[in-house]
Amino acid sequence: QVQMQESGPGLVKPSETLSLTCSVSGGSISGFYWTWLRQPPGKGLEWIGHIYNTGTTKYNPFLKSRITISLDTSKKQFSLRLSSVTTADTAVYYCARDNGVTAIDFWGQGTLVTVSS
Amino acid sequence: QSVLTQPPSVSAAPGQKVTISCSGSSSNIGNNYVSWYQQLPGAAPKLLIYDNYKRPSGIPDRFSGSTSGTSATLGITGLQTGDEAVYYCATWDFSLSVHWVFGGGTRLTVL
Numbered sequence: 467q468v469q470m471q472e473s474g475p476g477l478v479k480p481s482e483t484l485s486l487t488c489s490v491s492g493g494s495i496s497g498f499y500w501t502w503l504r505q506p507p508g509k510g511l512e513w514i515g516h517i518y519n520t521g522t523t524k525y526n527p528f529l530k531s532r533i534t535i536s537l538d539t540s541k542k543q544f545s546l547r548l549s550s551v552t553t554a555d556t557a558v559y560y561c562a563r564d565n566g567v568t569a570i571d572f573w574g575q576g577t578l579v580t581v582s583s
Numbered sequence: 584q585s586v587l588t589q590p591p592s593v594s595a596a597p598g599q600k601v602t603i604s605c606s607g608s609s610s611n612i613g614n615n616y617v618s619w620y621q622q623l624p625g626a627a628p629k630l631l632i633y634d635n636y637k638r639p640s641g642i643p644d645r646f647s648g649s650t651s652g653t654s655a656t657l658g659i660t661g662l663q664t665g666d667e668a669v670y671y672c673a674t675w676d677f678s679l680s681v682h683w684v685f686g687g688g689t690r691l692t693v694l
Binding site: 501503510511512513515524525526527530560564565568569570571572573574575576 | 585616618620626627628629630633634639671673679680681682683684685686687688
């Protein structure tokens with residue numbers, strides 16, 4: 467069974483860069499799209515972007531200029547960097563696995579990141 | 584404003600059936616597979632339905648999915664209090680750049 471765990475700071479200051487890492491266990495990195503999503507408090511889900519095991523990335527067009535997703539296959543970890551954050555970026559951030567653009571089949575438990583001075 | 588439109592809430596009594604609709608367009612539901620997710624209070628979303636109607640291992644057949652044109656529907660029969668959750672539909676969208684889009688979520692209350 468694939469398990470995923472997010473890690474990173476829970477508090478980020480406005481204008482700074484949010485950085486999170488997801489550790490994957492119990493499955494292969496190959497053949498899947500490793501995905502970040504977020505959910506502002508009390509609101510719905512938003513897809514941030516994903517990275518394939520070859521390193522190819524795809525980002526939400528509305529966030530694209532601020533996002534970088536990277537992958538370390540040797541550590542079975544992938545990371546999110548979101549620059550120039552504002553209070554609107556406060557959310558629970560989830561890492562997840564996309565099985566090939568038909569479903570997001572495994573999710574981490576999520577981590578709350580608050581943007582505040 | 585979500586790309587996919589869901590009713591904010593539905594409710595039904597235990598043992599009854601409920602359906603949740605998800606409306607999109609030709610740039611998303613009309614030409615891509617739909618998946619459905621269940622988010623219990625305080626938990627991460629969980630995959631319920633993929634490829635429009637398929638159920639992952641462990642998901643009971645009380646949950647079903649269907650599509651027609653640019654809309655999708657999640658059906659839940661034999662409602663249980665444990666089904667109280669927010670349900671999201673999702674699919675790929677090709678209108679701007681290829682990316683996942685979600686419905687705004689539907690809160691199910693089992694009265």
